[in-house]
Amino acid sequence: GAVVSQHPSRVICKSGTSVKIECRSLDFQATTMFWYRQFPKKSLMLMATSNEGSKATYEQGVEKDKFLINHASLTLSTLTVTSAHPEDSSFYICSARDHTYEQYFGPGTRLTVT
Amino acid sequence: GENVEQHPSTLSVQEGDSAVIKCTYSDSASNYFPWYKQELGKRPQLIIDIRSNVGEKKDQRIAVTLNKTAKHFSLHITETQPEDSAVYFCAARQNSGYSTLTFGKGTMLLVSP
Numbered sequence: 001g002a003v004v005s006q007h008p009s010r011v012i013c014k015s016g017t018s019v020k021i022e023c024r025s026l027d028f029q030a031t032t033m034f035w036y037r038q039f040p041k042k043s044l045m046l047m048a049t050s051n052e053g054s055k056a057t058y059e060q061g062v063e064k065d066k067f068l069i070n071h072a073s074l075t076l077s078t079l080t081v082t083s084a085h086p087e088d089s090s091f092y093i094c095s096a097r098d099h100t101y102e103q104y105f106g107p108g109t110r111l112t113v114t
Numbered sequence: 115g116e117n118v119e120q121h122p123s124t125l126s127v128q129e130g131d132s133a134v135i136k137c138t139y140s141d142s143a144s145n146y147f148p149w150y151k152q153e154l155g156k157r158p159q160l161i162i163d164i165r166s167n168v169g170e171k172k173d174q175r176i177a178v179t180l181n182k183t184a185k186h187f188s189l190h191i192t193e194t195q196p197e198d199s200a201v202y203f204c205a206a207r208q209n210s211g212y213s214t215l216t217f218g219k220g221t222m223l224l225v226s227p
Binding site for chain 1 (some may be wrong): 195214
């Protein structure tokens with residue numbers, strides 16, 4: 001079945017530094033990938049929709065200059081959290097959609113900013 | 115845009131009992147309704163979905179019902195087991211390339227042995 005990987009699974013960084021998270025669809029091509037943020041015991045909050053080869057579409061309230069998204073190929077999207085602060089600490093989950101529009105989720109990345 | 119409401123937020127049942135989680139949606143154009151199970155610290159896993167051309171779908175102990183007129187859909191789990199304990203999310207979406215999933219707030223299901 002369709003598999004989506006995410007790397008790293010956990011990352012701890014210092015305040016002010018940038019962190020890059022990779023999302024890969026391993027056995028299918030994903031023209032669309034999604035990035036979600038999830039706080040403890042909360043639902044998935046869509047941050048942005050990323051289409052291969054074009055600029056990401058950000059949801060209202062999500063700073064595009066802070067959360068840089070690149071979708072350079074049909075199997076890879078990256079999320080870079082720039083100048084991270086403790087309030088950016090969260091669980092970030094990507095999702096990739098195949099040609100049937102079914103979405104498959106990555107395992108998530110736990111970001112802790114100290 | 116779409117708005118999905120999910121109830122209850124927590125549900126505790128005894129092993130062997132049935133569990134029902136209900137969701138309502140606002141956009142009548144939505145026609146795809148998946149349910150996801152998420153264990154602590156893990157990714158959401160699709161457990162069942164239903165499209166607007168059917169009213170009910172079953173997969174072993176799990177079933178989903180859809181009422182398009184009332185704009186609500188429900189997840190039914192029968193003969194619950196402790197391993198069913200997790201957070202369950204409903205979602206709704208139009209089945210087109212430009213639409214995104216809108217999630218409910220989730221239901222934490224606790225199945226006691």
